[in-house]
Amino acid sequence: MKSVFAPLFFLVSFSIYSQTATNFSCKDCDNVNHDFFAELDAGKVIIIDWVMPCSSCTPATVKAHNIVNNFAQSNPGKVFLYIVDDYANTNCSNLKAWADAYGISNATFFSNAAIKMSDYGTAGMPKIIVAGCYNHQVFYNEKNTAIDSAAIVNAVNAALGCATGLEEAPTLLQNVNVYPNPTTDVFTLSFTLSASANITVYVSNVLxxxxxxxxxxxxxxxxxxxxxxxxxxxRGMYLIRYMINDEVFTKSVFKQ
Structure with missing residues (x-):
């Protein structure tokens, strides 16, 4: 059975930045290896904060640190802050000493040129991005005084809400697929029902x-x-929600 549906849209007000992150593989200041994409694939949401460090970098970095601490209570082990020297010309000891002076402790520190601020547009002091999701999406990208706590929180929530496709499907719903993915216009939802059922399928944003x-x-x-x-x-990430017999299953699709 095949059906074609034109969309009925609901007006919403939200703004989520959309860009694909750039991978890096390097050691942090404690000599621990990191593969950025592998960490995102594992379900982590990572805030990267490039600093000089300097006094002008402090307010935004403190904001990011407080946000990570708050999410540590509601989503333990999910949201991380990476503080990166902007051009890898400040040694780790000085970078950590600067952070310690402002009570910034719940962070991972890097002084490594492999993590390039230039991959995300114009440089800033500081510059902050929020990255997450299986497709390595950047949900927030801002610099200097334009950095906003509420926008970072929204971006982190969006990244946390991005489905990984690992959840268990409802009993009657099998072989769920969405293709092509990514898509530019029409995509096809395919699935198998093991018995007749009432079903609702809708598209939501990552919020x-x-x-x-x-x-x-x-x-x-x-x-x-x-x-x-x-x-x-x-353009952006969307979630396909399947509701059947009060059970919900989610698949992700990326619109190019």
Missing amino acids: GQKMAEVFTGKKTEGNITIEFDSSVLP
């Missing part, structure tokens, strides 16, 4: 806000395909 209704109704047992036209969706 959980509903963007479009895909299908609501009864489907009979068997293989199902539904085509969805995403051409009017802005």
Whole structure:
């Protein structure tokens, strides 16, 4: 069975930066190896803060540090702060001493040219990005006095909400797939129902806000395909939510 649906959109107000991160593999100031993409693949959300260090870098870095400490309570082991010397010309001892002077302790420190601020546009003192998700998305990218605590928190929440596709599917729902992924316009949802059931499928953004209704109704047992036209969706990460018998299953799709 194959269905084609035009989107019914819901107006929402949110702004999430969208860019793909650049991988790096290097040691931190404690001589621990890091592979950035492997850490994101493991479900970590990482705030990278490039500093000189200097007095102008302090307020934003303290903000980022406080945010990480708050998320350590609500999402332990998920959100991390990497403080990176901007051009790797400050040694680790001086970098840590600067942070200690302002009570910044819950962070990992780097003085390594492998972590390039230039990969994320114009330099800043400081410059902060938030990265996460299986597709290594950058959810926030800002510099200098434009750095905003609320925007960082929103970006971290968005990154935490990005599905990994590892959750268990509802009992009646099998062989769930979304393709092509990434997509530019129409993507296809395919799945198998082991018995007839009422099912609702909708698209949400990574903040959980509903963007479009895909299908609501009864489907009979068997293989199902539904085509969805995403051409009017802005570029970014979206979640396909399948609701069946009060169970919810999520797949991620990236709109280019």
